[in-house]
Amino acid sequence: MSAMAKKEERWAWLFIAAPFFGFILFMAYPICFAVFASMSKWTGINSLVGNLCGLENYVAIFTDEKFWKSLMTTIIYLIGIPIGMILGLLLAMGMNRKIPGVRVLRTMYYVPVVSSLVAISILWAWVYNYDYGLFNSIIKALTGIHGPNWLGDKFWVKVAMIIFMTWKGLGTSIILYLAGLQNIPRNYYEAALIDGANGWQRFKNITLPLVSPVTFYILITSLIGGFQVFVEVQVMVTNGGTDYSAATVVYYLYDKAFSNGQLGYGCAIAVLLAMIVFAITAINFKFQNKWVKTMD
Amino acid sequence: MGQDHGLGGRKMSKEKDYASSALVTKREKIVNGIVFVLLCLGAVVMVFPLIYMVATSFMTKNQILSGSLTLFPDPILIGKYSEVLKKGEFIRGIFNSLKVAIPLLVVGGFTSSLAAFGFAKMHFRGKNALFLALLATIMIPFAVVMIPQYVMFTKLGWTNSLLPLIIPGCFGNVSMIFFLRQNLIGMPDELMEAAKLDGCSYFGIYARIFFPLLKGAFGTQLMLWFMGIWNDYLAPTIFLRSEKNWTLQVVIRSFNSYYAIQSDYALIMAASVIAMVPTMLLFFIFQRVIIESIAISGIK
Numbered sequence: 001m002s003a004m005a006k007k008e009e010r011w012a013w014l015f016i017a018a019p020f021f022g023f024i025l026f027m028a029y030p031i032c033f034a035v036f037a038s039m040s041k042w043t044g045i046n047s048l049v050g051n052l053c054g055l056e057n058y059v060a061i062f063t064d065e066k067f068w069k070s071l072m073t074t075i076i077y078l079i080g081i082p083i084g085m086i087l088g089l090l091l092a093m094g095m096n097r098k099i100p101g102v103r104v105l106r107t108m109y110y111v112p113v114v115s116s117l118v119a120i121s122i123l124w125a126w127v128y129n130y131d132y133g134l135f136n137s138i139i140k141a142l143t144g145i146h147g148p149n150w151l152g153d154k155f156w157v158k159v160a161m162i163i164f165m166t167w168k169g170l171g172t173s174i175i176l177y178l179a180g181l182q183n184i185p186r187n188y189y190e191a192a193l194i195d196g197a198n199g200w201q202r203f204k205n206i207t208l209p210l211v212s213p214v215t216f217y218i219l220i221t222s223l224i225g226g227f228q229v230f231v232e233v234q235v236m237v238t239n240g241g242t243d244y245s246a247a248t249v250v251y252y253l254y255d256k257a258f259s260n261g262q263l264g265y266g267c268a269i270a271v272l273l274a275m276i277v278f279a280i281t282a283i284n285f286k287f288q289n290k291w292v293k294t295m296d
Numbered sequence: 297m298g299q300d301h302g303l304g305g306r307k308m309s310k311e312k313d314y315a316s317s318a319l320v321t322k323r324e325k326i327v328n329g330i331v332f333v334l335l336c337l338g339a340v341v342m343v344f345p346l347i348y349m350v351a352t353s354f355m356t357k358n359q360i361l362s363g364s365l366t367l368f369p370d371p372i373l374i375g376k377y378s379e380v381l382k383k384g385e386f387i388r389g390i391f392n393s394l395k396v397a398i399p400l401l402v403v404g405g406f407t408s409s410l411a412a413f414g415f416a417k418m419h420f421r422g423k424n425a426l427f428l429a430l431l432a433t434i435m436i437p438f439a440v441v442m443i444p445q446y447v448m449f450t451k452l453g454w455t456n457s458l459l460p461l462i463i464p465g466c467f468g469n470v471s472m473i474f475f476l477r478q479n480l481i482g483m484p485d486e487l488m489e490a491a492k493l494d495g496c497s498y499f500g501i502y503a504r505i506f507f508p509l510l511k512g513a514f515g516t517q518l519m520l521w522f523m524g525i526w527n528d529y530l531a532p533t534i535f536l537r538s539e540k541n542w543t544l545q546v547v548i549r550s551f552n553s554y555y556a557i558q559s560d561y562a563l564i565m566a567a568s569v570i571a572m573v574p575t576m577l578l579f580f581i582f583q584r585v586i587i588e589s590i591a592i593s594g595i596k
Binding site for chain 1: 327328331332334335336338339342343345346348349352360361362364365407408410411413414415418419420421423426429430433435436437438439440441442443444445446447448464466467468470473498499502523526527529530533534545548549552561564565568569571572575576579580583584586587590591592593
């Protein structure tokens with residue numbers, strides 16, 4: 001290696017030193033720590049090493065009803081992902097036509113994304129208010145009957161959360177799909193038109209395969225995000241909702257660690273959560289060649 | 297019209313495509329009309345809750361609790377806004393959020409752009425492996441590291457200050473590094489080689505040649521990061537033990553629990569509206585670059 005190259009290498013290391021140490025200090029070390037602490041009945045007050053318990057926490061989680069309930073709820077909330085993707089693609093296809101004001105429209109759809117999650121969770125809790133909220137006012141004005149107790153009912157709270165999350169995230173799918181659609185060469189469609197392909201065939205054979213990388217990207221990022229839902233639940237309902245019906249895994253983890261002080265148990269939930277997210281992402285990457293097409 | 301389709305350089309060829317096809321038939325025009333109306337209706341549905349939020353903040357308690365569907369405040373009260381702005385904890389929340397955002401953006405912006413330069417334009421062993429390791433951290437839920445971080449910050453005695461929100465970000469922001477690196481990779485390597493031959497130092501090449509070229513992307517990334525900091529809630533609730541350090545989002549959330557019992561929804565909505573103003577303003581002013589940088593992330 002030449003002296004020049006050596007010098008360059010030294011400088012390069014200096015330039016990337018900050019994120020490298022940040023990665024060690026705030027990611028790698030905490031993860032190792034979490035794995036270790038997950039094997040202890042540690043509360044933050046007692047000693048971590050003195051209360052090691054092997055895999056006991058994990059065994060306890062297996063029969064922990066609240067954990068399974070919150071995991072199920074987290075998975076139910078994921079229903080919003082395909083709904084958002086279908087709506088997002090349809091709306092993006094609309095915007096990809098020759099119509100006026102596309103820029104204003106996409107900005108309007110994107111506003112919820114850049115809004116403060118706390119502020120709009122507060123807003124939606126108010127929209128869902130049983131007695132005076134916007135939804136029930138509309139339902140009453142239209143049908144004359146009183147709408148459901150959106151946030152108080154075990155079933156409706158899940159519907160309410162899914163509607164809210166779809167509303168919040170729709171703008172991102174639209175922007176990403178719109179960019180993907182604009183990337184499809186127009187002559188593909190013209191060729192198909194000459195071959196006599198109808199609208200549905202063009203959609204199925206050109207549009208869908210060619211936006212599949214975008215679909216994959218949205219799927220991966222929404223799944224990772226979907227397993228981290230917390231703020232909405234904490235702001236919109238109290239104590240995880242009626243019978244804990246609105247609580248997610250992260251909400252439960254927060255509850256255990258910071259309300260009950262079971263830090264070791266909380267770490268075990270955290271490690272499981274990381275493994276679930278990792279497994280889902282890995283599976284998606286493994287099967288992506290089955291349906292994700294590249295442009296060329 | 298052409299500009300509406302965004303994405304810079306591709307615009308020209310697309311225009312040509314449209315011209316060559318020239319197949320806008322009457323039927324297509326009708327379909328476009330229907331699509332336009334549907335899109336507008338959808339857009340109204342999307343922003344309606346936010347309009348309702350603003351409307352509620354100007355209403356009297358009687359009107360809010362009348363239970364009937366009214367959107368127009370009658371009479372219009374602006375009193376709730378001055379009431380919110382007179383609350384010490386609210387103003388303190390704004391200042392705390394700024395006290396977090398400013399050092400973070402200055403220091404973190406510098407370290408991130410410097411690292412992006414290192415990853416994009418310099419050669420060193422293990423570069424790709426290290427970059428991928430950094431990128432993989434985007435996948436790791438914050439929930440996984442929050443307990444160990446909380447313990448760490450408590451031991452360091454930081455939980456009585458804003459440091460837990462400031463220090464980690466000063467080491468750089470992975471998504472910013474990623475985007476700036478993408479940008480830098482698109483810039484010619486000859487610039488680097490020529491500057492090296494001229495005897496320019498590596499830091500000089502970063503600061504005087506590439507950073508000025510990077511300014512646009514850098515600004516967009518800083519804005520996105522600012523929005524993230526301003527809207528952050530989970531980390532502040534966990535790491536800030538004393539009320540005097542609460543950032544704005546924690547404050548409005550506590551307003552919500554406190555004033556909802558008194559049914560003072562106008563006040564809650566007024567506080568939420570004010571909390572959203574800075575990010576909304578930034579977004580509306582810079583919406584084109586912000587949206588384009590999001591769009592690129594999906595097709596990179």
